[in-house]
Amino acid sequence: MSEPVKILVTGAAGFIGSNLVDRLLAEGNIVLGVDNLSTGRREFLADADKNSNFRFFERDLLDEKALHGILSEEVDTVVHLAANADVRDGLKHPRKDLEQNTIVTWNVLEAMRRVNVRKIAFSSTGSVYGEAQKIPTPEDCPFPVQTSLYGASKLAGESLISAYAEGYDLQASIFRFVSILGERYTHGHVIDFVRSLYRDTSKLRVLGDGSQRKSYLYVGDCVNAMLTIMRHKTKNKVEVFNLGTDEYVNVNQSIDVICEELKVEPKRMYTGGDRGWIGDNPFIFLDCSKLRKIGWKPTRSIRDSVRTTVRYLQKNDWLMQ
């Protein structure tokens, strides 16, 4: 726990954003939340709304002036989480990633520069490693080639932030997340499977052959990691950290846990191939030793995270409509 400060969180009504907001408020900080509510849920900020240290602003950050009048020099740090987080459907609307993940990040950086806010934390992704040559993949793995518009747009965001840090003397923390699970999770394979099994328990359509190996992290552990990184003293203007657990599961193992929780035994129908979709990465597993070295460790296994997520969705089935 550190001295209370004023923090602006973009994507505040999102899955990770709202969990971070609650934590920051619990610590006594002042939090300004910004979200365009395109995928964020106002309901996720119900607790925050009860706290006088919280203010919410519905703004679209694609508007260059969105943060004018909101961001001021009293803000210590901008945690920029607002994004198009949909990896899979990037090819259906290729401008969306460019706009939401690259141009919006530029807009945030310019707004910061305008009022002299010097610290930024940014949600990047393990997808920037493309199909990594080295697994587990460390932050300084061989220079990757991008394979998804999502990864490309996030790497562009990282790059802009790093160049601003160098050029305008900002301090930047960049988080390369694996997929996150837990309370307020709203999109990804777990909700897709649970939703499908709610409709029909007899069968389950699985993209690919079910062997894709992925890594996941519990949202509570993710928020801990973000705060650990943001509060870590460093001389570097830019610090890049992988955020994940030291394990992975394949899609079939994840389905096992979901089915066990839901007490169903569907027939699994595989679409085939080692990838779920174009740009899908058959093996994501990050080397998170850099993060562990600064004192963080996860509290939950991937299986526990899947379980928690299924239970949360069962209790909040309005999210599945």
Add this chain to the structure above:
Amino acid sequence: MSEPVKILVTGAAGFIGSNLVDRLLAEGNIVLGVDNLSTGRREFLADADKNSNFRFFERDLLDEKALHGILSEEVDTVVHLAANADVRDGLKHPRKDLEQNTIVTWNVLEAMRRVNVRKIAFSSTGSVYGEAQKIPTPEDCPFPVQTSLYGASKLAGESLISAYAEGYDLQASIFRFVSILGERYTHGHVIDFVRSLYRDTSKLRVLGDGSQRKSYLYVGDCVNAMLTIMRHKTKNKVEVFNLGTDEYVNVNQSIDVICEELKVEPKRMYTGGDRGWIGDNPFIFLDCSKLRKIGWKPTRSIRDSVRTTVRYLQKNDWLMQ
């Protein structure tokens, strides 16, 4: 030399673009040249204009529809060279790199997708290596942190192209250039020094301490390398190549050649520090063995390239006004 094809070159009136256009026309290809003439010079296309296989279009590629009616499926390859190539002044107008190097690249990719053109070649830069951890720097060096808006915007361009290649089945050649010298060179340290010495031969202001080590490539060798890469058969959707020589010179050595050519002996006034400007890289030296392995080699040393450039500028002093 290969079968004549139809090629669209963006930035056709630029330094490298116009040299490439002349070469492609000499080989009998049909060339469509596009340029907004913001830094390109219509004069550089004087020879091309005499060739009936050439057509020029003055268009601003920041307009999403700029290539509508120009790019059609008969075009074999788009060579996308249009860019803001000004590394040094990025911090003075931070949106320019985003627009000219990232958003414009997206516009070109979308125009290609629209009419099903499947091959792209792209001018990236050694600046994407930031301050490289490994020197000479190979294409698969450790994942770098960006230090300039120029490098960041070019890496974003590379990333978009790679994601499009993976997602929409394009074939992409990405060139990571060192600085290029030779005929039609119009910006960079050589012209700055020559211009200054034309005004006053008694002294020369040098950014930094003159010890910055940089690598340069002669434009004729650069065009050879681009064509070698574009015609190299590969199974990979994306091929990234460094383009440079196996040597470097420091700024002082470069000044020696310039002064020798101009027959002047100015007093050198150093601004000091190991960097010429914020984001300047004190040592750029690329490992170009990948390019050499596919059969390319340079014909000129860096000193010869500097000499050629000075002589070209002396003959074309209208470029220095």
